[in-house]
Amino acid sequence: MNQSIKVWAPGTVANMVCGFDVLGFALADPADEIEMELLQERRIEIAPDPVYQLPTDPDKNVAGAALQALLDAIPDEQVGFRLRITKHIKPGSGIGSSAASSAGAVVAANHLLQQRFSPDELVQFAMHGEKLASGVKHADNIAPCIHGGITLIRSIFPLDVVRLPAPDLHVSLVHPQIEVRTADARAILKQHVLLKDAIKQWGNIAGLVAGIVQNDHALIGRSLHDHLIEPVRSILIPGYEELKQRCLAAGALGGGISGSGPSVFMLSASAAIAEAVAHEMRSVFSRIGIEHAVYVTHISPAGVRTSI
DSSP: OOOEEEEEEEEEEESTTTOTTTEEEEEEEEEEEEEEEEESSSOEEEOOOTTTOOOOSGGGSHHHHHHHHHHHTSTTOOOEEEEEEEOOSOTTSSSOHHHHHHHHHHHHHHHHTTSOSOHHHHHHHHHHHHHHHHSSOOOTTHHHHHHOSEEEEEETTTTEEEEEOOOSOEEEEEEESOOOOHHHHHHTSOSOOOHHHHHHHHHHHHHHHHHHHHTOHHHHHHHOOOSSSHHHHGGGSTTHHHHHHHHHHTTOOEEEEOTTSSOEEEEESSHHHHHHHHHHHHHHHHHHTOOEEEEEEEBOSOOSBSOO
16 A cells, blocks of 8 residues: 555636536646645644645644545544645635645545545545535535546535536636635625526526537537626626626637636637737736736646646
8 A cells, every 4th residue: 555645636617607516627737736645543634834824733624624524434444644735726716726625635545545435435525625615515626626627516415426528628817816715705696596597597507518518619608608606706806897808809718707716717719819818817907906827728637636
C-alpha cells in the first residue's frame, strides 16, 4: 500500500449560466496541489496554509470534513491522513476552491486506500466539505472536479451524476479580486419564481445539454441565458453587464457568472477568440480599477489527477 501521494485538483465552473446546482465543468487551469501521507491511526492532520490561513482543525476545514466522511465509511480501520494543500485557486473566487480541496483530498485518500471507493462515493464524501463551506450539499463543482469534463447532477438524494461529452471549447475566465461568499450569494436568491421564467430556464437547460451532446456550438450559445440567478447575483460584480456585452461582441459563444462569483467565464470556439475575449476582460476591470486575474484555458476531460 502506498504511503504518500501528490494530486492536482482542478478549478471548476458551476451552474454553466442556466444550470444552477446541476451543471458544471472542470478547468485545465488553475489547479490546487495536495500532498497526502497515510497514517496508521484514526486522525486527520492538516498543515498550516501560509497564504490564506485556512483552518487546520479538521472539523473547520473543508478537506477535513470530506476526509472525516470517508473515515466514517470505514469505522473499523486504523487509518488516517496527513495533508498539505498548496492553494492555486483562491478561496471565494467562484471557481471551486472549496470543491478542489474537498475532492482532491478524498481522491488522494482513495489512492492510498487502493481505490476502495467509487467516484460517486467520493462525490458524496466531498459534498460534506461543500456543506461546511456554504451550508448546502451541492455537487456541481465536486462532480466535475472528480469525474472531469462536464457533469449533470440529475439528483442529489439519491446521487445521480451524468457525465456529458466535453466539447472542444476554449474558456476565458476573469477573477476580479473582490470577495463574494457562497453563503451570501445564496442568501440573496429568490425562493419563489414565476412559472413563465421557470419555463424559459428549463428550455435553456435542455438546449444547453443537447448542444453539449451534439457538439452544436450555436445551440450552446443560444442556450447560455439565465432568467433566475444571474439577474440577482450580477449586482455583486462591478461592471458585469459591460463585461458580458464586450465579450459577446468579441466573439464569445456566451457565458456568465462562475458559481456564486465573482469570477466570470466565457466559452469560445477557438483559441484566438478566447484570447480576444480575455483582452476585453482585462480592459473592463483595468478601467474600473479592480485588480484581477485572467485565465485562458479549456474544458478539461480529466478531474483530480496524479500528474500534471
